[in-house]
Amino acid sequence: MSEIMERKPAKIILRELQDKIAQDAWDAKLRGEKVGWCASNFPQEITTAMGIHVVYPENMGAAVGAKGGGLRMCQHAEGMGYSSDLCSYARINFAYADLKKCEELEIPFPDFLLCCNNICNCMIKWYENLALELNVPLILIDIPHLDAMECSPDRVKYIRAQFDDAIAQLEEITGKKMDYDKLQSVMEVSQRSSQAWLKAVSYMACEPSPFSGFDIFNNMAVACVGRGTVDAAEAFEALAEDYEALAKEGKSSFKGEEKYRILFEGIACWANLKYTYKALQSRGMNLTASVYGPAFSFLYSNLDELMAAYSYVPNSNCFERELKLRVDDAIANKVDGAVFHMNRSCKHWSGTLYEMERQFREITGVPTVCFDGDQSDPRVFSEAQYDTRVEALMEIMDENKRAKEAKANA
Numbered sequence: 001m002s003e004i005m006e007r008k009p010a011k012i013i014l015r016e017l018q019d020k021i022a023q024d025a026w027d028a029k030l031r032g033e034k035v036g037w038c039a040s041n042f043p044q045e046i047t048t049a050m051g052i053h054v055v056y057p058e059n060m061g062a063a064v065g066a067k068g069g070g071l072r073m074c075q076h077a078e079g080m081g082y083s084s085d086l087c088s089y090a091r092i093n094f095a096y097a098d099l100k101k102c103e104e105l106e107i108p109f110p111d112f113l114l115c116c117n118n119i120c121n122c123m124i125k126w127y128e129n130l131a132l133e134l135n136v137p138l139i140l141i142d143i144p145h146l147d148a149m150e151c152s153p154d155r156v157k158y159i160r161a162q163f164d165d166a167i168a169q170l171e172e173i174t175g176k177k178m179d180y181d182k183l184q185s186v187m188e189v190s191q192r193s194s195q196a197w198l199k200a201v202s203y204m205a206c207e208p209s210p211f212s213g214f215d216i217f218n219n220m221a222v223a224c225v226g227r228g229t230v231d232a233a234e235a236f237e238a239l240a241e242d243y244e245a246l247a248k249e250g251k252s253s254f255k256g257e258e259k260y261r262i263l264f265e266g267i268a269c270w271a272n273l274k275y276t277y278k279a280l281q282s283r284g285m286n287l288t289a290s291v292y293g294p295a296f297s298f299l300y301s302n303l304d305e306l307m308a309a310y311s312y313v314p315n316s317n318c319f320e321r322e323l324k325l326r327v328d329d330a331i332a333n334k335v336d337g338a339v340f341h342m343n344r345s346c347k348h349w350s351g352t353l354y355e356m357e358r359q360f361r362e363i364t365g366v367p368t369v370c371f372d373g374d375q376s377d378p379r380v381f382s383e384a385q386y387d388t389r390v391e392a393l394m395e396i397m398d399e400n401k402r403a404k405e406a407k408a409n410a
Contacts, residue, residue, distance in 0.1 A: 010239035011215070014222050017235050021226045022107070028053040029108040034174040037110040037130070040224050040296075041118050041313050042141065045190060045306065046167055048228035049183040050176045054114060055107040056225055060096070061089030065270035065376025069104035074377050087345040088376040090126045097133055112136050112173050114166070118143035118316040120348040137173060139166050143310055146317050151308035159307040186228040187306065193227045194297035196236035203243040204288040205333045208258040210246035213287025214277045215253065216294075217268040223296035252286075259284030260397050263330045263366075265357075266341030266349060267292055271378035272386075279390050280339075289333040291325050315348050323356055323363075330364050336400070337393045338368040344380045367396040 007013075029035045038047065038054035047054050064070055070088060077091035078084050080098060084091075096102050100109075113136060115127035124140065131138035141162045144155065167178050200219075203210050219239060226232040246252060262280065264287045269276050280287065291314055298309040314322065330338065340357045343350045354370070361368045369389040374380035 007238065010235060010242045011219055013235045013238055014219050017226060017231050018221050020231075021222070021229075022055065025053040025055050026108050034111040035108050036112045036114050037107075037127075038114040039116055039119060039123050039127070041310060042114045042116045043163060043166075043306065043310055044224075045183060045186050045228055046163070046170065046178075047114070048190075049186040050167075050170060050174070050178055052170060052174055052176060055110075057093040057096075057107070058089045059221055059224060060102075060105055060107050061092040061376050062268075062270045064092050064102060064104045065378075066273055067104040068271070069102060070271045070376035071378055073102065074379075084377075085344075087120075087122050087126070088374055089345065090122065092376060093126070093130070094133075097130060110134065110136055112170075113138045115139070116141040116143050116310070118310055118313050120315055120346070122348070137169070139169050141166055143316060146311050146321065148318060149321050151311045155311060156304050156307045159310070160304065163303075163307065187300070187303075189230055189233055190228040190298065191300070192233040193223065193229075193236055194299055196233060196240050197223050197297050198294060198299075200236055200240040200243055201294050203240070203247050206247040207261075207334065208250070208252045209254060209261070209286055209288045210243045210252050212252075212254040212277070212281070213264065213290060214268075214273070216287075216290060216292075217270075217273065220293040220296055223293075227296070227298075254286050255281055257284050258286045260336040260394070261286055261288040261334055262393075263287075263289035263326065263333075263335045263338040264341070265290070265326065265338060265353065266343050267346055267375045269341065269373040269381055270376050272373065272381045272383075275381075275383060276373075276386065279387055283390065283394050285337075285390070285394070289326075289329045289335050289338075291329060315346075319352055319356070322352070323359055326356070326360055327363050330360070330366065335364075335366055336397045337366050338364075339390065339393065340368060340370040342370050342372050344372065344374040345377065346375065367393055367400070369393045 025035055036054040037057050040056055040058045064073060073092040073095040074088055076095040082091055082094055113127050113131055115123055115138060117124050127138055143159055171177055201216060204213060222232050222235060262285050295314050300306045300309045340353055342353060357368050357370060369392055371386045371389045372380055
């Protein structure tokens with residue numbers, strides 16, 4: 001405990017590390033190094049091992065949305081002719097590529113693009129369009145949608161061939177060579193980071209949870225942008241220590257009594273993050289289960305397993321695997337109900353959610369509600385609808401609690 005008191009809170013360490021990684025990319029650009037824009041689930045082991053700096057337009061889209069700039073940037077992209085049905089991260093990025101400025105957050109412009117489609121096929125068209133508009137090369141790794149519970153050897157071989165080809169292309173573009181001893185070291189550090197992040201998140205299973213589940217959304221960025229660095233591993237280990245200390249004392253950073261525990265399904269509504277949290281917190285409802293934040297951990301022991309790990313991210317799995325992830329999480333973390341975010345931007349994620357919500361409810365026996373929203377476009381979210389759905393969930397959980405108490409006293 002004394003070591004914890006002598007250092008900064010881990011959430012501050014993570015925030016400062018996120019800022020440092022962003023500044024390092026700007027510094028590299030100023031030195032004349034090649035800097036890229038990268039999809040969030042592209043294998044970061046490649047760029048980290050090669051010492052190549054990349055930034056993440058999805059992270060920028062989330063930050064701009066959270067800071068209130070999502071509507072302005074989305075509307076600018078729509079004025080350029082992009083449909084409002086497109087992902088709001090993509091629209092924000094297209095607006096930034098056109099305006100060359102954004103008051104909420106700016107990232108260095110790319111000399112190359114790194115994309116993979118284990119997130120969605122929108123990513124391909126998004127990055128193809130950027131490559132055309134910005135006249136920079138695009139490196140794509142095709143990670144097919146998983147049609148089984150496990151990744152087959154043929155898929156691993158297919159992905160590995162593209163992994164090797166991406167390295168060769170990056171060597172040509174940047175002039176930097178892959179050091180495979182360094183790659184092995186980065187993989188080991190990435191495992192350390194992933195395991196520490198998962199350990200930190202696992203403390204949600206404690207009763208009460210030592211933190212608000214919305215803290216996952218605030219602390220997850222480094223898991224995406226710096227997972228293969230020792231600094232990230234140490235920061236997540238510190239976060240796990242902080243949560244462990246709170247859990248041992250029966251304390252929590254959650255403001256108020258934890259009356260009910262819920263699963264929050266989907267990407268956060270960054271533009272409405274405070275409201276979505278407060279509506280739950282004010283009713284004593286704490287988020288104790290979510291597959292979104294923990295998804296930015298990749299567990300493997302060798303290169304072939306690394307290829308499989310990038311096939312297991314949300315949106316790339318078969319429906320049965322996706323459902324099992326949520327059911328297992330809900331059971332392990334003892335949820336009383338679930339809130340499903342029908343995200344207008346992420347159509348691949350939301351496309352199966354109504355059926356997933358139905359099967360999840362039948363298997364777990366916990367009540368569920370759905371609300372309409374968007375990750376960074378605030379026009380889709382309705383405070384009134386959200387309040388109505390959360391209140392309905394509260395009433396059902398109250399009734400379930402009374403029935404359980406009556407049965408126990410009978």
